[in-house]
Amino acid sequence: MKYVYRFSEGSGSMRELLGGKGANLAEMTNLGLPVPQGFTVTTEACGRYYQDGEFVAPDIRDQVMEYLVWLEKDSGKVFGGTDAPLLVSVRSGSRASMPGMMDTILNLGMNDAVAEGMSALTGNPRFVYDSYRRFIQMFSDVVMELPKHNFEIIIDELKEQKGVKQDTELGVDDMKTLVKRFKAFYSDNKGAEFPQEPRDQLMAAVAAVFRSWNNPRAIVYRRENDIPSNWGTAVNVQSMVFGNMGDDSGTGVAFTRNPSTGERKLYGEFLMNAQGEDVVAGIRTPQTIDQLNEVMPEAYRRFAEIASTLESHYKDMQDMEFTIERRKLYMLQTRNGKRTAQAALQIAIDMVDEGVWSKEDALLKVEPKQLDALLHPQFEPKALKAAEPVAKGLPASPGAACGRVCFTAEHAKAEAKNGPVLLVRKETSPEDIEGMIAAQGILTVRGGMTSHAAVVARGMGTCCVAGCGECVIHEDGGFLMIGGARVNTGDFMSIDGTTGSVYIGAIPTAEAEITGNFNTFMGWADEVRTLKVRTNADTPHDAAQAVSFGAEGIGLTRTEHMFFEADRIGPMREMILSADETERRKALDKLLPMQVKDFEGIFTAMGPRPVTIRLLDPPLHEFLPQKEEDIRALAADMGVDEQTLRERVDNLHEFNPMMGHRGCRLAVSFPEIAEMQARAIIRAAVNVKRVTGIDIVPEIMIPLVGDVNEMRFVKGVVQKAAEEELAGFALKYMIGTMIEIPRAALTADEIAGEAEFFSFGTNDLTQMTFGFSRDDAGSFLDDYYKRKIYETDPFARLDQNGVGKLVKLAAQLGRKTRPGIKLGICGEHGGDPSSVEFCFNAGLDYVSCSPFRVPIARLAAAQAKIKAKG
C-alpha cells in the first residue's frame, strides 16, 4: 500500500487521496510553478491510523522516512543537519477545506544543534531563535496539547522583566532565553525533554494532524457542512522557505478576483520580512497586493502571471499563498477562493460572459445556501468585526437583527411603533404570532431548528436564534442574564440567525437588496430545472412574498394559525368546548365566514397557481389556555363554570401530543370541522373565480392519514361539502393527503386509490421514523454528535437511508395505483439543497419550502437536474 506521494507524483484530480491542499500542490508542481517541494501522506493513511486504534503503523512511518530521504536529496539539505539544515512545514489537508482542523506547524526540524548551525549559516541568529521559539510554541500547542497561552505568559514575564512592550523589541539573547524557558516549561509539564530528534518531531506532527480530524471543532464543522467523518485528512510535508530572511523577503495572500464584490482584479495583501503567521497576527499592517508592484515589480509581475495561469487552469477564482525568499517567489498553496454571495453571482455572470463557464457550470458553482445572504439583512461588516458574541444558539432563521429586548408578544407589538424590537422568549407559541410579526428578530431559550419559533420565523423571513440555553429570562424582574451580564427590557441586543451568535448592544444591519445579477442567475436556474418549487405560506402576505421569489404555487397552507387571531380564538374555543355536535356547528358557523376571507386572500395572491390547503392539524388543547389564571379568565369570558372548563382542559391533556388526537383523527371524531373548512375553501375559490375570472386550483390536503379508510372517510365528508358549495359551478379541485406517518408510506398503494396527490410531510415522517420528537431530541442529540452516531441533523437534511426509503417506496407504490398522482414535499427539507436533489431523483413533481428558501430550492433543483444529466 502506497501511503506517501511526492508532489510531482500527484495531480489535481487526486483530491480524495491527497486532500485539497496536496492535490493542488501536486498540480502546481506539474504546471512547472515554483513550489517548494515535499510530499503528502494520504487520507488512506489517516483511515489506517483510526483502524489501528489511533496508531501510526510502521509501514507508514517507513514510507515517510523514505520520502524524507528523497526530499533531502532533492533540496540538497539535511533534516537535522547543521550545515544545510532542512526545515519543513506540516499541514493538514482534507478533501474539503476544514477550518476546525490543525492548520500548520512551521519550522519543524529545528533543534539546538540546527539552530546553532543555521545561525552561522544565515548570520541572523535572532531570526533563527525566533523561529525556534515559535516552533516550540506551535509544536507544544498542536501536537502535545500544551496550550499556547502558557507560552505567551512566559513571553509577557520576560518583557516585563526587560521593561519592553513589543516582541520586536526583544533581542537575540532574549530569544535564546525564551527558547530555554519554553523547553523548561515543556519538560516540567510533559515529564520529558522537548524532542530534539527531527524525525520524532515529524512523526508526532503527522499523528497530531490525523488526530485533529476528530477534534470537537472539526466534528461540529463537518456536521454543519455535511462532510462525512470517514473521509479523513492528508498531511502535507513541505520544505520551508522563509519570508523573514530580510527586506528582500516577504509573504502574502491574494485572490484572483475580489472575494467580496467579485470584481475582476487581483486582491490581497502581503508583509515584507515576515512569516505567514505574522500576517494573521495583525501586529504589523500589511500592504495591498498592488503595492507589491512598487516594492518588487519583478516578483509582482511573476505573481500576477502565475495568478492568471492558475485561474485559467482551475477555471475558477483562486485564493493563493506565496512567499518571497530573497527575491525568489514561491507558491505555497492555491485553492478555489471562498466568496460572498454577491461576489459569487458577479463572478458567475462574468465567467459566463468571458466564455469560461457555460450557464450550467455557473449554476453548479454557486452554493444554494449562499443565496440566503442576499435575501436577508446582514450586519454591517465593520461593526460586526468589532463585536464579540456573548452566547450562541441555533441558527434557526437566517439574517441579522438588532432591536430593543421585549419579553412578551404584547410588549413587542407596542414597542415596535417606536423602533426595532427583539422578541426574547423561553419558547414561542401560536399566541405570540403578532409579536413575532412586529419583531425584527426572535431569540428563544428552548426549542430546536424546527420549533415553533424557527418554523414561523423562517416562513416570515425573520431572523431567529433558537435554543439559546445560556440566556436565562427573569420575566417578572424585567431582565435576562446572559454570559454573566444583565440585559433589561428595552436594552439593545443583536442576533445573527445565520450563525446563531447573540450579542449585547446594537450592531447596525444593512438591508438585503435583490440585484439584476440575482434575477439573471435565477433565470438560468429556471431554464434548466424541471422540479417545480412551491412555497409554504399561511397568509396572503407570505404568499405574495414567495411569488416574488419565484414560487410556482403553495405546497402547504396551515390553517391552524388562522384560529389564533383575536377575533377567531373565541369561537374556536367555543367549538372545542362544545358538548355536542349542535353546539359545535353553531361555533363553526361563526368561523366559516372568517375562513372564507382567509382563503380568498390567499387565492387572490396566488392567482392561477395551485394552492394546497391542509385541514386543521394540531391537537385541540393547543387552542386552550393552560395556566390557572387564563382558565379562570376564559371561564368568566365564556360564561361557563370554571371547574367544568378545567376538567375539559384536563381531559384534552395528552401524554404524547405528537402522537395523539390530531390531524385527520380530528376530522374522524368531528367531521363537521373538516366540512366547515372544505366549504370555506370551495366558497372562497368560487368567489375569487367569479370576481377575477381566474381558474383557481384548490388542493385540499387531509393530514396525518395512516390508513386508506381514514382517507376515504374524510374525503367523503370533504367531497360532499365541496359539491354542495359548488352546486354545479365549474371549478376543479383536488383532494389528497400528507404522507407523514410511516404506515401511510407503507400502504401508499391503497391510499393512492383515494388520494389525488401526496405531499410528503417529512418533519413528522422523520420524527415517527426515527421515533423521537424534535422537541425532546435536544436533550440527547449533542451526545449523538459527540459520539459520531449522527453526523447531520435529520430535521435539517433528509435522512435518505431511512426516511428517504419510505419516501421512495411511497412514491413508487402511489404511482403503481395512480400513475399520474402528483407528488411533492412540504416538510422543512423542501428548502435544503441536498434534500431537494433527493426529491428530484425520487421523481417528485415539486418541493415546497418557506418563501425565503424558494430561490435556494430553485437553484438546488437546477443543480440536481444538471448533475443527473452528467
Place this chain on the structure above:
Amino acid sequence: MKYVYRFSEGSGSMRELLGGKGANLAEMTNLGLPVPQGFTVTTEACGRYYQDGEFVAPDIRDQVMEYLVWLEKDSGKVFGGTDAPLLVSVRSGSRASMPGMMDTILNLGMNDAVAEGMSALTGNPRFVYDSYRRFIQMFSDVVMELPKHNFEIIIDELKEQKGVKQDTELGVDDMKTLVKRFKAFYSDNKGAEFPQEPRDQLMAAVAAVFRSWNNPRAIVYRRENDIPSNWGTAVNVQSMVFGNMGDDSGTGVAFTRNPSTGERKLYGEFLMNAQGEDVVAGIRTPQTIDQLNEVMPEAYRRFAEIASTLESHYKDMQDMEFTIERRKLYMLQTRNGKRTAQAALQIAIDMVDEGVWSKEDALLKVEPKQLDALLHPQFEPKALKAAEPVAKGLPASPGAACGRVCFTAEHAKAEAKNGPVLLVRKETSPEDIEGMIAAQGILTVRGGMTSHAAVVARGMGTCCVAGCGECVIHEDGGFLMIGGARVNTGDFMSIDGTTGSVYIGAIPTAEAEITGNFNTFMGWADEVRTLKVRTNADTPHDAAQAVSFGAEGIGLTRTEHMFFEADRIGPMREMILSADETERRKALDKLLPMQVKDFEGIFTAMGPRPVTIRLLDPPLHEFLPQKEEDIRALAADMGVDEQTLRERVDNLHEFNPMMGHRGCRLAVSFPEIAEMQARAIIRAAVNVKRVTGIDIVPEIMIPLVGDVNEMRFVKGVVQKAAEEELAGFALKYMIGTMIEIPRAALTADEIAGEAEFFSFGTNDLTQMTFGFSRDDAGSFLDDYYKRKIYETDPFARLDQNGVGKLVKLAAQLGRKTRPGIKLGICGEHGGDPSSVEFCFNAGLDYVSCSPFRVPIARLAAAQAKIKAKG
C-alpha cells in the same frame, strides 16, 4: 347475477355465499333430512345492498319474488292466502355465527285475512291470533325499530284490566284485542297502517336483516372476533312449521355431546306445544332431551338417528334446533356447537380416540384463546347467572376475581393478609407493584389494553379490567361511585377480566386446574410446531411459572421494574440526579450487586434455556417523584436542596416521553448505566454456571436502536464490560437489539452487521408506524371503530398490512446480512393467535409472550404449521 338459492341448490361448502345457516340448511336438505323448505338470499346481495346506498335493488326483489312463487308451489300453500296460507320465518345468517345481529322473525306472511283463514283451517283461533300478535311485535321491533317493551306494556295493561297474571290465561278475544291494540299503537307511532301485504313484509324484513349487519352490537362483536366488515350476511326464508299446534307438537334444542363437559351423549331440552321463542323466554320449564324418549319415542328415535348422522357428516359436535308438528319431526338448523374449554379438550381427545379426527384435526378444532379459561380462576357459573354487571371496562387480563376494594397499593398489601382484595386505581404505575402482586384482581379507571396495569397483570396472570371510565374514585372520601351506587373501601366487588364486566358484591370463583387432557393436548401441539415459544418475565417467579406452562426461554426481561423496589429506588434516584459521571458511577456501584442477584434468580429459574435481558428502557423521569410533597420528601431524604431537585425533575420533563430520551439513547448519554447492567448480567451468569455447571445463555438486548451507529456504540460498551467480567471464563453470550422503531426495520441490513439477534418490539413498532401513542389513542379509537375505519385493535392483533410489512422487510434484510440471525417477537402480539401465525409465516424463530399466554402461543404455533402444510 344470481342472488337467491333454494336450499336444494346449495351445499355445506357454500358458506361464504349462503352464510352458515343457509349452507347447513342446504346440506341437510341434500342429506335427505326433514327440513322445511325455503331459500337463501346471498351475502353478495347484502354487499350489493350497501353498495347501492342501503337499498334493495329491483333485481334482487324480483328474484326473491320468483323463489317465493316456487316455495308456494313446493309447499302447496299460498303466501297471503286464506285457504292454505304460507307463513315463513326470516333469519339472518353470516359466515360466522354472530349474536349481535337480527335473529329471527317468525310467522311472517300473517295479516287480518290470513288470520281468519287460518283460524278456520286449524280450528284454533287462539293459537292463530297469538301467532299474529307475536308477529306484529317481532316485526315492529326488529324491522321498524319500535321497541318490544312498548308492546309488553300493552299486554300488561290488558292483563291488569282482565285481572289475570299469566299470558296463558288470556283467551282468544284477548288475543284479538291485543292484535287490534298493537296495530293501533303501530300506526300511531309510524304514521302508517301495519303492513298487510305479505310481500312488503318480506322485503322489509330482508332489508332489516341486511341493516342489522351494521348495528352497533354487531360491529363490536365483529371487532372482538376479527370478523371483516365486508363479509355481509345472508337471509334465510323458510316455511313455518308449528310446534305449538297442540300436545302432539313441540320444539327443542340439542347438542350431540355435552357442551360443558364434552361427554358423548345427547344433551338438550324441549317444550311440548310451544314455539321456539318460548324455550328462550323461560316461562315454562323445558324437559331434558332424554324425556322426549318417554313422551314421543318415535320422534326421539328419529331425532337421535339424525343427530348421529349429522355428527358423522360434519365430523364435529352439532348444535341442532328441531320442531315437531303433529308428531312429524322437522330439523330447523344444525351447526358446529360452541363448547367450554374443558369440553373442547374432552371432545378433541375423544374424537381422536374414536378415529374421527387426526391429531392435527384436533389441534385445529380448539380455539387457542379458549385455553385461557383453563389457566385462570372463573366465576362459579350458578353464582354468575344471578349477578348483573354494574359497568364494563376493557378485558385486560383474563380470569375472574372477587375481593375487598382497596384504593392504594399499601392498603391492598396490608389487607391481603386478611383475605382477597381488589386493587382499584385511576391508573397504576410501577410503584404500585407490590399492591398488584397482593391483589386477586385489578380494576383501573383509565388506560387501555396495553396500559401498565394490563401488561403487568397479564404477566402475573392476575385478572384485570382496565379503562372502566364509569368508575369514579373518591380516594379521600374512601369510596367509589359506579353505576349510581356507592362502594366503600373494604366492600366486596367482583370483576371478570375475560369479558370486562364489573360487579358489586362477591361472586365466588373456582380455581383453575390443569388436567391430564390439557397436557395430552398440548403435547400434540408441541409435536407439530416448529416455532419456539418463549416468555416475557421479569422475576424468577414469573419465569418458573412460564416454564411450567411450556416456555422454552425468556424473550424479554425488562430490567426497569427491578429498580422500583424499596431498596433500589434510593440509589436509582441518586444515580439519576448525579451531577457527573463520577457521582453516577458511585450510585451504580450500589445497584450492581442487587442487579447481579436479580439475574442470578432468573438464570437459576431458566437453567439452560436462553434468556434475553433488555437494558434499561424508560425515560429517567419515570423513576422520580412528580408530586410536590413527594419531591419535598425526597429532597429531605437525599439531603439535597429542594429547589435543585425540583429543577432537575423539571429538566427531565418531556413533551412526548414516548419519543424522548429513553432506550439506547440513555446508554449513549450515560454508557456507565449499560456497563453496570452488562457486568451484572455476565457476573450472574458466571456465578450460576459455576454453582450449577449449567451453560447459561444470556442474550443482551439493546432497546430502541434506530441506526447502526447506536448499536455499534452501545455494543462496544457492553462487550468491553462483558469481556472484563468474563476474564477468560468460558461462557457464550449474545448481543442483539429490539426492532421497535421504523427506521431500524428500514435499515435492518446495516444493523444486522452488529446485532446477533433481532427481537421485534411490536408494541412500540405499532405506535411509531401508526403514529399514535397507545396512552392517547383511547380518545379517538372509539370513533374509528364506529366509523369502521379500524376493525381490530392494532395493539392486540398485529397490523399485517403496515407493521407486518416492516417486520417482514427487517427479517429479510437482517438475514441478507447475517443468514443465521435469530429472530423473535416480544411485543404483546406474541400471545395473539393470528399474530403468531403471521410470525411463523414471516419465518421468525420464536414468539415471546406473558407466561399465561404461553399455552395459547404453543397451540397457535402448531395451527400455523398445520395450515401452512395444507
